[in-house]
Amino acid sequence: MLDTFITSRVRRKIIVVYAKYPDFKTHVRGLAKLIKEDAGNIQRELKRLEKIGFLISERQSNTKIYYTNKQFPIFKELQSIVLKSQRVAANKRAQANQPPRPPQQ
Numbered sequence: 001m002l003d004t005f006i007t008s009r010v011r012r013k014i015i016v017v018y019a020k021y022p023d024f025k026t027h028v029r030g031l032a033k034l035i036k037e038d039a040g041n042i043q044r045e046l047k048r049l050e051k052i053g054f055l056i057s058e059r060q061s062n063t064k065i066y067y068t069n070k071q072f073p074i075f076k077e078l079q080s081i082v083l084k085s086q087r088v089a090a091n092k093r094a095q096a097n098q099p100p101r102p103p104q105q
Helices: 009-020 028-035 039-052 075-096
Strands: 055-060 063-068
Touching (some): 009 063, 028 063
Antiparallel strands (some): 055 063
């Protein structure tokens, strides 16, 4: 469902991680390992999300760490959308795994 609004697969995965876990902090390689995507694509999307203010970065020695900007104007709404879309997807998966009911007479 979220893929309808956020067309970039990598950006969508990043937004889901940071919206679902707002206290999460990581670097590009750690995030690449977590969401199983190319670090180059992740770095490009992280820069875009930082530029609009959704993410904040800080340097720790020679590593750039990214985390959620909880003051982002639409953070709460975006977080709500992410959580709702994940619940809908989980419900659909659960329904698909249930055996069919016998017809009622």
